[in-house]
Structure formats: C-alpha cells, structure tokens
Amino acid sequence: KAGVTQTPRYLIKTRGQQVTLSCSPISGHRSVSWYQQTPGQGLQFLFEYFSETQRNKGNFPGRFSGRQFSNSRSEMNVSTLELGDSALYLCASSGTGVRETQYFGPGTRLLVL
Amino acid sequence: AQTVTQSQPEMSVQEAETVTLSCTYDTSESDYYLFWYKQPPSRQMILVIRQEAYKQQNATENRFSVNFQKAAKSFSLKISDSQLGDAAMYFCAYRSAFYTDSGGSNYKLTFGKGTLLTVNP
Numbered sequence: 098k099a100g101v102t103q104t105p106r107y108l109i110k111t112r113g114q115q116v117t118l119s120c121s122p123i124s125g126h127r128s129v130s131w132y133q134q135t136p137g138q139g140l141q142f143l144f145e146y147f148s149e150t151q152r153n154k155g156n157f158p159g160r161f162s163g164r165q166f167s168n169s170r171s172e173m174n175v176s177t178l179e180l181g182d183s184a185l186y187l188c189a190s191s192g193t194g195v196r197e198t199q200y201f202g203p204g205t206r207l208l209v210l
Numbered sequence: 211a212q213t214v215t216q217s218q219p220e221m222s223v224q225e226a227e228t229v230t231l232s233c234t235y236d237t238s239e240s241d242y243y244l245f246w247y248k249q250p251p252s253r254q255m256i257l258v259i260r261q262e263a264y265k266q267q268n269a270t271e272n273r274f275s276v277n278f279q280k281a282a283k284s285f286s287l288k289i290s291d292s293q294l295g296d297a298a299m300y301f302c303a304y305r306s307a308f309y310t311d312s313g314g315s316n317y318k319l320t321f322g323k324g325t326l327l328t329v330n331p
Contacts, residue, residue, distance in 0.1 A: 130317050140301065140321040153318050185253060191317055196262075199317060201247075201255035 099124065101190050101202035109208045115176040118205045122169050122190030129171040130199065131163060134185040143186075146171050175207075183209045212237045212304050216322035223292045224330050230277075231287045231325045233302030241307035244278065244285045245319070250298040258300070261285065263307070289327075297329040 102121045110116050122129050130153075131143040142155040146165035163173040169190075175182055185206050189199040213236045223229035235244070246258040261269045261278050268276050273290045289296055302322040309316060 128317050130319070132319070139323045140319075142318045142320070145317050153316065155318070187255060189255075189317075189319075196243075197317075198245075198257055198260060199319065200257065203252070203254045206253075 101188060101200055103186075103188055103202040103205050105205060106203065107206050107208075109210065110178050111210050112178055112180060114178050115174060116178060116207060117172050117174045118186055118188075118207075120171045120173075120188035120190075120202060122171070122188075123192075123200060126190035126192050126200075127169050128191040128193070128197075128199075129165060129169065130189045130191070131171070131173050132187045132189070133157075134187060134204070135181075135183070140187075143173065178209045180209050183207060212239070212242075212306070212320050214302050214304050214320050214322040216300075216302055216325050218325045219323070220326045220328070222328040222330060223289070225292055225294060227292055228288060228290045229292055229327065231289075231300050231302075231327065233285045233287070233322055235283050235285065235302070235304050237283070237304065237306075239306055239308060243305045243307060244276075245303040245305070246274070246276070246285075246287045247301045247303060247321075248296075248298045249301065249324075255301075259287065292329050294329050294331060297327055299324045299326050 128147045130145040134140045145153040149165045165171045185204045187204045189201045191197045191199045242263045244261045248256045259271045277286045303319045306316045
C-alpha cells in the first residue's frame, strides 16, 4: 500500500497570505489528523477528520481550518498567515477502530516571511 | 488534560550498545495507548512501538522494547544493539482509549518534547 502523501512538500508565503495544504491518506483509511511541529512548541494537535466530519480539535485560532472529502483526502487552510505559523505540518491517517495506529506523512514545511 | 514529559533532551550511545530513553506521563484515565515514534532527519515520523495500557506485558519489536510502569506512569524505550540508523529524534506519545465528545474514536496524540539520540560509530 502507498503511504500517506502530503503536498506540497515545501512552501514559502508572506504574512497576510493564506495557504492550503493537502493530505492523501493510506488507501482505506478514513481518519486524518493534522499536527503542527515547531522548535518552540513541539508537536501540537490541530484537528482530526473522519468521514468528512471534524471529530476533534486542538487549541488553535480560527485561522486554522480543515476539511475532508468523500475520498478521505483532507486539506487544511491557514488564513492571514503570521510569522509564527512557520512550521512543519504533519498529517496522519488511521483505519477505523479505537485500536488502530496512526501513520504519518512526510510533512509540508511552511515558511512565512 | 494529559501531559507527556521526556526529561532527556539529548542522549548518545555507542554503536552496538544499549540505550534507554525515558518518558513519564500524567493522566487520570484508566485506558489509553502509549507510543514511541522516531523522526529521522528526513522528518518522516515512524512508529517504533506501541503499548496498550490494559496489557501488563511490555511490548517488544525486534531490538526495541519498553518498560511500562502503569502505577508510576512511566514508559521508557530500550534500544538494544544500537545501529547508526537509529540516530533520530524520538517522541513519546499518549492517546486516550475513550471516545471523543462527538462519539468517535479519539485519535489525538499528545507528544513529549522529544529526545535526540546520537549513535557514535
């Protein structure tokens, strides 16, 4: 099976712009979670989607949003970018069931100038 | 809220030797999962090992094993016969086994700050 894929891998934006990141889960996986990784805050949970519904959300401002499509692909959007949004954004997919393990994609590195 | 603490920011080990990475966590829940993930310089997060809290037996995966002490809320990772390819950042993570408020399985991982492991030849 192909692993979790994320596009683009690298992105440079300027303050005030918006950005959309994409994540394609492992085939058959219906849960997609997003994480932000920064040197200062470490890995922080953004949100999780399952069957096109957001089931769980972390403590991030409303500028961070996401959605999931019927094929389980997910996108996250950050509006009005700030310098502090520079980070590695990781997505993880999981199969159905509480015992399932999450598998991570390679990440999208976002730099905000 | 759950917290995960990794008290060793950096560790080093000689090739072929054994090293233990520490992790403690705080939770009031009785059922949960614990994980060790490895993140090499390529940045891809790779699952190393998982432990289910209701299982008393410590998990083992080849050269990787854990020492799970539920009462002490401790979850250390032992790497035996260390190899150069083991060099990476290692993260300990917690996941609740209870459903979320919306009624679905809880896939939120809470991570520690990580331990950077260096393997010396």
